[in-house]
Amino acid sequence: MAKRPHVFGVVLAGGEGKRLSPLTRDRAKPAVPFGANYRLIDFAISNLVNGRYLRVAVLTQYKSHSLDRHIAQTWRMSPLFNNYVMTVPAQMRLGRRWFEGSADAIYQNLNLIGDEAPDYICVFGADHIYRMDPEQMVEAHMQSGAGVTVAAIRVPRDEASRFGVIVPGSNDRIAKFEEKPTNAQGLPDNPNQVYASMGNYVFNTKTLVEAVRADAENKDSAHDMGGNIITDLVNTGQAAVYDFSKNHVPGSTERDAGYWRDVGTLDSYYDAQMDLISVHPVFNLYNFQWPIHTSMGSLPPAKFVFDQDGRRGSAIDSMVSAGAIVSGGTVRRSILSPGVNVHSYAEVEDSVLMNGVNIGRHAIVRRAILDKNVQVPAGARIGVNLEEDRARGFTVSENGVVVLGKGDVIPAPGQG
Numbered sequence: 001m002a003k004r005p006h007v008f009g010v011v012l013a014g015g016e017g018k019r020l021s022p023l024t025r026d027r028a029k030p031a032v033p034f035g036a037n038y039r040l041i042d043f044a045i046s047n048l049v050n051g052r053y054l055r056v057a058v059l060t061q062y063k064s065h066s067l068d069r070h071i072a073q074t075w076r077m078s079p080l081f082n083n084y085v086m087t088v089p090a091q092m093r094l095g096r097r098w099f100e101g102s103a104d105a106i107y108q109n110l111n112l113i114g115d116e117a118p119d120y121i122c123v124f125g126a127d128h129i130y131r132m133d134p135e136q137m138v139e140a141h142m143q144s145g146a147g148v149t150v151a152a153i154r155v156p157r158d159e160a161s162r163f164g165v166i167v168p169g170s171n172d173r174i175a176k177f178e179e180k181p182t183n184a185q186g187l188p189d190n191p192n193q194v195y196a197s198m199g200n201y202v203f204n205t206k207t208l209v210e211a212v213r214a215d216a217e218n219k220d221s222a223h224d225m226g227g228n229i230i231t232d233l234v235n236t237g238q239a240a241v242y243d244f245s246k247n248h249v250p251g252s253t254e255r256d257a258g259y260w261r262d263v264g265t266l267d268s269y270y271d272a273q274m275d276l277i278s279v280h281p282v283f284n285l286y287n288f289q290w291p292i293h294t295s296m297g298s299l300p301p302a303k304f305v306f307d308q309d310g311r312r313g314s315a316i317d318s319m320v321s322a323g324a325i326v327s328g329g330t331v332r333r334s335i336l337s338p339g340v341n342v343h344s345y346a347e348v349e350d351s352v353l354m355n356g357v358n359i360g361r362h363a364i365v366r367r368a369i370l371d372k373n374v375q376v377p378a379g380a381r382i383g384v385n386l387e388e389d390r391a392r393g394f395t396v397s398e399n400g401v402v403v404l405g406k407g408d409v410i411p412a413p414g415q416g
Helices: 041-050 065-074 102-107 110-116 134-144 157-162 205-216 225-235 266-274 386-391
Strands: 007-013 055-060 084-088 120-125 128-130 148-156 164-168 174-179 193-204 239-243 260-262 303-305 314-316 325-327 330-332 347-349 364-366 368-370 402-404
Touching (some): 007 041, 007 102, 007 110, 041 055, 041 065, 041 120, 102 205, 110 205, 134 148, 134 193, 148 157, 148 205, 148 225, 157 193, 174 239, 193 205, 193 225, 205 225, 225 239, 260 266
Parallel strands (some): 007 120, 148 239, 314 330, 347 364, 368 402
Antiparallel strands (some): 120 193, 128 260, 148 193
């Protein structure tokens, strides 16, 4: 039996996530809650761990306290075989400066790679929603003979300007890499599609170390993994592409196979949440063969109380977490996180309520994202009149989703 290669996981989790504000006002983007029980970073780490890659460094930077705490409390693994998931903040090892880009983050932490001495390195982004078996990608990389392999997903050609776009060459090599092109070249087998980079890479260790060292010496570089490192390796013929559609995850359904979402905007984040709650979900959290791991703490079961006409605790086409109480209110097509309370006669529709949100009596919440511990007064209206919401200083997305961050104050009716 062939010896299994030593693979080290590096998760890039320093993203500021400005376009997700106010959800990123007090936390790094990878720490933003998702799907009631999870954080965005849980998806990348779960994929690595489910793929039996049990030594993972998470490189953090921006407002990382809640992310550091989540990793410490959730991702504890047995030290018996030296398995770990550890956060690594910017430590100024190479001078009094923070990480100046994703490539620089790796360059400043080459000591981790030297200590681990892996054969290959999976460099994954921390803020996408997907399932992926990384072993299959590593195997494809080993067979390719390339220095780096880039995971790619087919997207409509008219969406190319949102992504780094890969132009495939022969033998799965990348012929060209374009950052957010306005006139992208379609794929040979489908001119209406392009390969979008997923921000997941498998490197030969030597290739990555040499690439980030060379990049560090380039004063004109933005020190970006995609725009600089991958582009340079493409230009020297060392980069291969891995078609994500070929990745088979145990337990996946025909409907959710190949699902991947970049939740970089409020609307894409909201849409990905709504993908979870249909009868046959576009992304199925209930795949127990490839679980998304997290920690929820010691919480009691969800509770639904009152069964009277007009005052019935119910949740339809929704996901309700442990610790939530629906007390005589009505919830439709929504996601309720731990500790949410929906009181009598309240209506919640098409919304995402994070930990500890409290919805007062007779309140109405529609097409909204309410961050942790937001208190909605009795009788308040959110998402009913968007102009009124804007006038009150609430964030309203391009698609009309009302977003309140932690600490946002909702005046009681008649008080503002």
